Amino acid sequence: MKAKQEKKKTLFIELAIISLILFNLASAQENPFNLEVHIADAHKGMQAGEDLLFTTKILNLAGQQRMDITLNYNILDSQKNTLTSKSETLAIETQASFVGNIKIPENTPEGDYELDVQLIVNNKEEAKGKDSFEIIKKESKTPIKITITLLIIASLIILIFITLILRRLIEKLKIKLKIHEIVKKRVRN
Amino acid sequence: MSSTLIITPVEKLQEKINKTVNSMQNCTGIYVSLNKTQKSIEETLKKNRIKTEKIFFIDCVTSEKQKEDVLHISPRDLEKLSYAISSFIKEIKGEKFLIIDALSTLLIYNDENKVAAFVKEITDYASENKVRVIAFSPSTKGEELLNKIFNFFDKVEKEENESKTRKKEDLIY
Numbered sequence: 174m175k176a177k178q179e180k181k182k183t184l185f186i187e188l189a190i191i192s193l194i195l196f197n198l199a200s201a202q203e204n205p206f207n208l209e210v211h212i213a214d215a216h217k218g219m220q221a222g223e224d225l226l227f228t229t230k231i232l233n234l235a236g237q238q239r240m241d242i243t244l245n246y247n248i249l250d251s252q253k254n255t256l257t258s259k260s261e262t263l264a265i266e267t268q269a270s271f272v273g274n275i276k277i278p279e280n281t282p283e284g285d286y287e288l289d290v291q292l293i294v295n296n297k298e299e300a301k302g303k304d305s306f307e308i309i310k311k312e313s314k315t316p317i318k319i320t321i322t323l324l325i326i327a328s329l330i331i332l333i334f335i336t337l338i339l340r341r342l343i344e345k346l347k348i349k350l351k352i353h354e355i356v357k358k359r360v361r362n
Numbered sequence: 363m364s365s366t367l368i369i370t371p372v373e374k375l376q377e378k379i380n381k382t383v384n385s386m387q388n389c390t391g392i393y394v395s396l397n398k399t400q401k402s403i404e405e406t407l408k409k410n411r412i413k414t415e416k417i418f419f420i421d422c423v424t425s426e427k428q429k430e431d432v433l434h435i436s437p438r439d440l441e442k443l444s445y446a447i448s449s450f451i452k453e454i455k456g457e458k459f460l461i462i463d464a465l466s467t468l469l470i471y472n473d474e475n476k477v478a479a480f481v482k483e484i485t486d487y488a489s490e491n492k493v494r495v496i497a498f499s500p501s502t503k504g505e506e507l508l509n510k511i512f513n514f515f516d517k518v519e520k521e522e523n524e525s526k527t528r529k530k531e532d533l534i535y
Binding site for chain 1: 415418430431432433435441442445446449450453454
């Protein structure tokens with residue numbers, strides 16, 4: 174009796190595993206690609222005119238042989254209007270992960286935006302991925318390092334100038350004191 | 363007080379200086395020596411029985427300090443030279459005179475515009491402080507360099523070999 178129950182239990186587990194495999198296979202047939210788009214936190218807030226850097230992970234669940242895919246990148250504003258787009262074709266096998274970039278136009282207003290990526294195989298959209306980012310106020314074009322360097326150079330020039338003036342003043346003061354001494358000595362004699 | 367530029371042949375220069383200094387023995391003087399050392403001038407003046415006790419020397423020839431009561435300034439440093447002259451003028455009480463021997467030497471070391479500016483500054487300051495200025499220059503072929511400087515003096519005396527004195531209006535180069 175016990176052996177019969179054990180056999181039934183094993184059969185049940187086997188059936189469950191087979192069902193799971195079949196289900197996954199069916200899903201893979203239906204949607205064989207998985208696409209993940211991720212913008213790093215450091216690039217979540219950026220300025221117009223800069224390059225938006227992001228990572229794209231593609232997983233080919235069908236596990237077919239090497240195949241060509243096309244990735245369409247679109248930058249959309251909050252109204253879903255396309256601001257700029259870019260497209261590239263690459264060959265993948267089972268999976269691929271790479272860093273991509275797209276230039277944000279110079280005149281892009283501040284606000285929230287979305288990077289929308291479409292994976293196209295044989296002119297058919299197979300997967301989609303997106304991530305959001307923000308365009309922040311544009312800072313002065315002069316990088317802080319240049320500003321600091323210029324300030325240091327200006328300070329040095331001012332310092333040299335002050336030193337020269339001081340040196341000149343000290344020399345004059347020495348002359349004045351010497352003359353005072355000479356005249357005083359002569360008057361005494 | 364007046365300012366005079368005396369242009370004289372080089373062989374008569376010392377004689378002219380002696381006469382000028384001798385005529386002002388009662389006043390205190392500032393002697394800017396540009397082509398002879400203070401020691402040499404003092405000796406020459408003493409040889410000619412001219413008292414030098416009342417004369418303060420600015421030696422622009424010797425760079426090394428030889429005597430405590432002599433100021434050494436480079437002829438290239440007109441700013442310092444001008445400052446030293448004005449400081450002496452301020453320090454010395456009573457009637458005083460300034461002798462520049464020889465002005466043309468400054469043109470060897472400096473641009474003529476700088477020398478002109480220096481002369482203007484000195485003559486203006488001397489005039490404000492009632493100091494008589496007598497500048498000497500040997501008459502040489504290059505004396506036209508003094509053209510820019512003439513105008514800052516009240517009087518220009520040019521002594522030719524035959525010892526004739528002319529007013530500055532007569533001097534055309």
